[in-house]
Structures are given as C-alpha cells and as structure tokens.
Amino acid sequence: MKKKLSQYIGLVAVSILLVACGDNVASDQESQSSMSDLATESYENQIIEINGLADHYHTGDSVELSALPEKETETTQWQWYTRENEESEWKVVSGQRTKDFIGEATADGLEIKAALVDDNDEPYAESEPAKIVIDDHHGHDEASKQIYAGYFEDDQVENRELSDFEGEWQSVFPYLQSGDLDEVFEHKAEESDAMTAAEYKDYYTIGYETTVDQVVIEGNQVTFYDDEKDYSGTYENDGYEILNYEKGNRGVRFVFKLVDGSDEMPEYIQFSDHNIFPEESHHYHLFWGDDRDTVLEEMDNWPTYYPADLDATGLVQDMLAH
CATH class of the missing domain: 2.60.40.10 (Immunoglobulins)
Structure with a gap:
C-alpha cells in the first residue's frame, strides 16, 4: 500500500512538473510573440x-x-x-x-x-x-547628341515659353561647396585630359556661384529666394539669341523681360539648357541683370538649377548621365 502511494505521489509530482514546464514554454513563446508584436507595432507608423x-x-x-x-x-x-x-x-x-x-x-x-x-x-x-521617369531627350540619336553639344543650324531653333522652365528649382552651388559633387569632377577628369578633378572643381565653382538658392516659376511669375529673402516678378517673352562660343560650338539664350514685380528682380532673365526648341527643361543655366546685351556677354558665371526634390545622390546621378 505504501509502495503504491509512493508511486502515485511521484506521478503527481511529475505531472505538476510537466505542466509547469509547459506553462513556462507557452509563457516564453507568448512573451517572444508579444515582444515581436510590440516591435512591429512600434514601427507601424514608421516613415x-x-x-x-x-x-x-x-x-x-x-x-x-x-x-x-x-x-x-x-x-x-x-x-x-x-x-x-x-x-x-x-x-x-x-x-x-x-x-x-x-x-x-x-x-x-x-x-x-x-x-x-x-x-x-x-x-x-x-x-x-x-x-521612374525615362526621358531620352538628349540620348541616343546622333542629331540630339549634336544639338546638346551645341552644333545645330539656325533654322532648327524655335522660340520657347516660360512654361518650359516651370517648377521649383534648387541651386547646385551648395552641393559643390559641401563636396557632394566631387565624384562628378573626378569622373570628368577620367573622361578627359583637359583638366584635373581639382581644376574642374575650380571651374565649376566660378560657374555655379550664386546667392539665389531657389527659383520658383509658376505661369509668368518668377520668384528668387536669395539669402532667405524672396522677390517676385512677372515676365514676358523677349525672344532668343544664338551665341557663338570660342570652342566652335553654339548655344541659345531664351530671354524674358520683367513687366511687373519687386524692385530687386532683374529686368532680364535668360535661360540656357542645351535645348533649342520647345521642350520641358530638366535643368538649366540662368543668367540675369538689368541690361539685355550685358547679360548676353556673361560666359563665366552661369548659376545652375535642378528640380528642388532631388537629393545629393539623385543630383550626382543625373550629372553623371550627361
């Protein structure tokens, strides 16, 4: 009788132990699951x-x-x-x-x-x-490549409206100053023996330099953001000019004249983006001043603007593609 009682007590103890172990395993699993759920929930509103x-x-x-x-x-x-x-x-x-x-x-x-x-x-x-936007505007046919490089006939040129340049634009000069464009200059030096990477950077520093960090164009309204101040003006089409460069190639400046706006806005703004007829611009060089002919003579400083939503990586990638 004592032996049977002892065996019974032993079985009960083992059963209790197994139940306890099972509870612990279930508890651990629930804990891990709960922790996983909490981790997931904490990032559900993640941006x-x-x-x-x-x-x-x-x-x-x-x-x-x-x-x-x-x-x-x-x-x-x-x-x-x-x-x-x-x-x-x-x-x-x-x-x-x-x-x-x-x-x-x-x-x-x-x-x-x-x-x-x-x-x-x-x-x-x-x-x-x-x-992903694909635009082979300059790309693969020989005629487009020649135009982009500045080789074209006068009768190929057509006037353009300000709407070709509409949008929010950022200067690339801050990216040059921060060193983000060094990869671009190194690539240019590898592709050509004309200049070293350092010399390219010096050249583009003069070209890109500006205090106008942003330009917004909507309809005929142009706004400059200059040192945290903004100025706006309304512009009308004033034709275009074909320019001959020392290297033998050419360019086109599309000119717009101020008709109303802030005193700080220039009388003339001129766009150059390697296109010679109506087409949406993807980046451009911008020239401005109060005398039309004087602005046309500017060849050394050409502040350059790309879409405002581009980050440094996207900007570099776009430059390397050209």
Whole structure:
C-alpha cells in the first residue's frame, strides 16, 4: 500500500512538473510573440523615405535607391516592390532584401516602394511609391547628341515659353561647396585630359556661384529666394539669341523681360539648357541683370538649377548621365 502511494505521489509530482514546464514554454513563446508584436507595432507608423531617385533616367541607366527609415530599426528585413502603373498590382522584386535597391531603367512610369517586413514577409511599414521617369531627350540619336553639344543650324531653333522652365528649382552651388559633387569632377577628369578633378572643381565653382538658392516659376511669375529673402516678378517673352562660343560650338539664350514685380528682380532673365526648341527643361543655366546685351556677354558665371526634390545622390546621378 505504501509502495503504491509512493508511486502515485511521484506521478503527481511529475505531472505538476510537466505542466509547469509547459506553462513556462507557452509563457516564453507568448512573451517572444508579444515582444515581436510590440516591435512591429512600434514601427507601424514608421516613415520611410527613398533616397537617390534621379529627376529622370535614360533607357538602360542604373537605378540605385536607398530606403531610409525615420527611426532606428533592429530588423534588417526589407523587401522591394514594383508595379507598372497605379492600376497594376504590386510585385515582389526578388533578390532585393536590403535597404538598397539596384536595378535598370527600362520602363517609363514604373513605381517602386520599399517595405519593412516581419518573419512572414508581411509588410508593416512602407514608403510612398517612387516613380521612374525615362526621358531620352538628349540620348541616343546622333542629331540630339549634336544639338546638346551645341552644333545645330539656325533654322532648327524655335522660340520657347516660360512654361518650359516651370517648377521649383534648387541651386547646385551648395552641393559643390559641401563636396557632394566631387565624384562628378573626378569622373570628368577620367573622361578627359583637359583638366584635373581639382581644376574642374575650380571651374565649376566660378560657374555655379550664386546667392539665389531657389527659383520658383509658376505661369509668368518668377520668384528668387536669395539669402532667405524672396522677390517676385512677372515676365514676358523677349525672344532668343544664338551665341557663338570660342570652342566652335553654339548655344541659345531664351530671354524674358520683367513687366511687373519687386524692385530687386532683374529686368532680364535668360535661360540656357542645351535645348533649342520647345521642350520641358530638366535643368538649366540662368543668367540675369538689368541690361539685355550685358547679360548676353556673361560666359563665366552661369548659376545652375535642378528640380528642388532631388537629393545629393539623385543630383550626382543625373550629372553623371550627361
């Protein structure tokens, strides 16, 4: 009887121990799951930016993007998605599991987004879509290349409206000062024996120098942002001028005249963007002053403006493509 009682007590003890162990395992699993859920929930409202997007690409250009989360994350689980347009379904991009995306520009209008994903590859935070714009405006036919280089006939030139330059624009001079454009100058030096990288930087420092950090063009209204002050004016078309350069090539200045606005705004603004007929501008050199002919003679200083939404990476990529 005592032996049976002892065996019974032993079985009860083992049962209690097993139940306790099971509870501990379940508790640990619940704890881990809870911690995972909390980690996921803490990033559900995470803002993810995509850096490195160029204003536009040429067919075949490399597309290099980086996802930048607003908050530090412990997870390294990323996934990239693409879709052909807003009506299409998102598709997973295979092999792209880090914060960096590397691809090729093959489809105009392609949308790309990055997402943080859980262990089941379910997204819990994602970026706004970035759109790939392909514009082979200068690119692949010989005639376009010749025009971009400054070789064209007078009868090819057509007048242009201010709407070709509409938008919000940023000066590239601050990027030069910060060293972000050094890669561009090094590339130029490698491609040509004309100057060293340092000499290219000196040349472009003179060319890009300006205190007008931003230009906004809307309709016929032009606004300069100069040292944190802004001035606006209304401009009308004043034709164009074909200029002959010492190197043998040529350029076109598209001229606009002030008709109303702040006293600080120049009487004349002149655009040069390597295009010679109506076409949306992707970047331009801007000249200004109160005497039309004097402004036309300026050849050394040509403040240059790119779309305001470009970051340093996108800006460099666009410059290297040209």
